[in-house]
Amino acid sequence: MKLKLFELVGAESNRPFSPYCWRIRMALAHKGLDAELVPWRFIEKAAIEPSGQGKVPVLVHDDKWVFESWEIAKYLEVRFPERPSLFGGTQGQALSRVYSNLGDVHAGQIVRFVLMDIYQHLDAANQAYFRETREPRFGMTLEQVVVDRDAKLQAFRDSLGPLRNVLKVQPFFGGDTPLYADYAIFGQFQWARAISDFELLAADDPVAHWRTRLLQAFNGMALAAPAYP
Amino acid sequence: MKLKLFELVGAESNRPFSPYCWRIRMALAHKGLDAELVPWRFIEKAAIEPSGQGKVPVLVHDDKWVFESWEIAKYLEVRFPERPSLFGGTQGQALSRVYSNLGDVHAGQIVRFVLMDIYQHLDAANQAYFRETREPRFGMTLEQVVVDRDAKLQAFRDSLGPLRNVLKVQPFFGGDTPLYADYAIFGQFQWARAISDFELLAADDPVAHWRTRLLQAFNGMALAAPAYP
Numbered sequence: 369m370k371l372k373l374f375e376l377v378g379a380e381s382n383r384p385f386s387p388y389c390w391r392i393r394m395a396l397a398h399k400g401l402d403a404e405l406v407p408w409r410f411i412e413k414a415a416i417e418p419s420g421q422g423k424v425p426v427l428v429h430d431d432k433w434v435f436e437s438w439e440i441a442k443y444l445e446v447r448f449p450e451r452p453s454l455f456g457g458t459q460g461q462a463l464s465r466v467y468s469n470l471g472d473v474h475a476g477q478i479v480r481f482v483l484m485d486i487y488q489h490l491d492a493a494n495q496a497y498f499r500e501t502r503e504p505r506f507g508m509t510l511e512q513v514v515v516d517r518d519a520k521l522q523a524f525r526d527s528l529g530p531l532r533n534v535l536k537v538q539p540f541f542g543g544d545t546p547l548y549a550d551y552a553i554f555g556q557f558q559w560a561r562a563i564s565d566f567e568l569l570a571a572d573d574p575v576a577h578w579r580t581r582l583l584q585a586f587n588g589m590a591l592a593a594p595a596y597p
Numbered sequence: 598m599k600l601k602l603f604e605l606v607g608a609e610s611n612r613p614f615s616p617y618c619w620r621i622r623m624a625l626a627h628k629g630l631d632a633e634l635v636p637w638r639f640i641e642k643a644a645i646e647p648s649g650q651g652k653v654p655v656l657v658h659d660d661k662w663v664f665e666s667w668e669i670a671k672y673l674e675v676r677f678p679e680r681p682s683l684f685g686g687t688q689g690q691a692l693s694r695v696y697s698n699l700g701d702v703h704a705g706q707i708v709r710f711v712l713m714d715i716y717q718h719l720d721a722a723n724q725a726y727f728r729e730t731r732e733p734r735f736g737m738t739l740e741q742v743v744v745d746r747d748a749k750l751q752a753f754r755d756s757l758g759p760l761r762n763v764l765k766v767q768p769f770f771g772g773d774t775p776l777y778a779d780y781a782i783f784g785q786f787q788w789a790r791a792i793s794d795f796e797l798l799a800a801d802d803p804v805a806h807w808r809t810r811l812l813q814a815f816n817g818m819a820l821a822a823p824a825y826p
Contacts, residue, residue, distance in 0.1 A: 455688075456687075456689060456692065457686055457688070457689065460686065460689045461772070462685075462771055462773075463689055463771065463776070465766070466760060466763050466770065467692075467695070469759035469763060470759045472759070472762075473758065529698070530701070530702055531698075534694045537694070538691055538694070541691065542688055542692065544691075
């Protein structure tokens with residue numbers, strides 16, 4: 369049995385920084401699965417062509433190619449049912465999906481804080497690709513997207529209210545121990561840490577304490593990855 | 598065994614319209630439990646004094662008084678474990694809590710659409726209480742709160758995105774059948790229906806289709822309650 373995970377990196381091949389790849393790195397650790405980690409950059413479309421699309425994470429399990437973080441998580445649950453569950457059963461899986469969607473919303477918010485930090489971690493060829501593909505999406509230059517980021521910070525923190533209120537009364541979204549729901553939210557924070565020193569959370573925020581617990585999970589796996597303190 | 602649920606009503610005692618009481622009405626139906634429904638109005642604090650606080654829902658189970666919707670749901674799960682689960686297990690319960698918090702956020706949004714409709718459904722004594730307690734909270738008159746409600750509608754609909762994306766791919770937040778997570782969100786929509794003809798959702802919204810499914814649940818219990826079509 370062989371597992372291989374294509375992960376987004378920039379100029380440094382040991383600094384993975386995709387929120388969606390981090391969801392899967394945590395999910396693999398949760399299942400106690402070792403995977404070969406393959407550094408991948410935006411323009412390396414050919415390497416993941418067998419997946420039938422052009423984004424990571426892409427998981428290769430023997431000769432089976434799986435893409436998209438939620439699909440990969442479900443795949444791991446089905447193929448490795450004897451290992452710790454990512455969802456806590458069928459109903460837990462149904463209930464977990466909203467966390468994946470909330471995480472996607474956060475990704476859309478956080479990118480407006482760290483867009484230039486991403487850019488600065490890319491090599492020249494990927495910088496050109498990034499500017500060319502992202503600027504039309506935002507309808508402005510990369511520099512313009514982040515220019516008022518300080519003014520947007522409080523609104524982002526406020527938007528975490530429903531999640532924060534959960535973490536005031538239980539250590540993880542999954543309860544006493546984390547589940548995929550936790551990783552689906554954590555991915556965005558680890559992505560930001562990996563490439564930016566912009567602090568998304570106040571130090572005394574219950575969300576920050578939860579982030580610390582996940583940084584320390586699996587023998588400090590996420591904490592040990594290259595990141596800004 | 599005797600169950601009694603104090604439910605918020607206005608001038609008409611058969612028109613319950615609290616979002617939190619509706620969460621519990623649905624939870625009781627889910628468990629197949631019959632409860633005596635006791636109409637209760639804002640100023641009737643004495644009737645629920647044994648609960649130790651002044652808000653509904655309040656559930657009385659034999660001589661045990663329980664208040665606050667999430668606490669009541671947990672209580673029902675613990676005391677009636679042989680009946681259909683509201684959460685889908687311990688991890689499902691942990692994962693469900695965020696729905697309760699998201700529902701609270703919706704309540705805070707929806708009240709800005711239906712505040713005057715609530716007022717108009719109260720008798721004179723409760724109208725006076727309502728104006729006196731709510732206007733300081735909003736820092737303006739009741740009339741002022743809703744004056745620009747049409748302009749706020751799209752932002753509310755947009756904020757449902759993460760939930761909407763779940764309902765595009767599964768019939769309920771709980772999966773193929775509803776769980777308390779569903780009722781925690783549905784309560785707000787049923788509250789609004791009960792006292793207002795202001796349409797919160799576009800007809801083709803997956804959230805509207807899900808609302809219809811819950812209106813029809815339990816032999817159309819919520820559909821049969823007094824409400825605006």
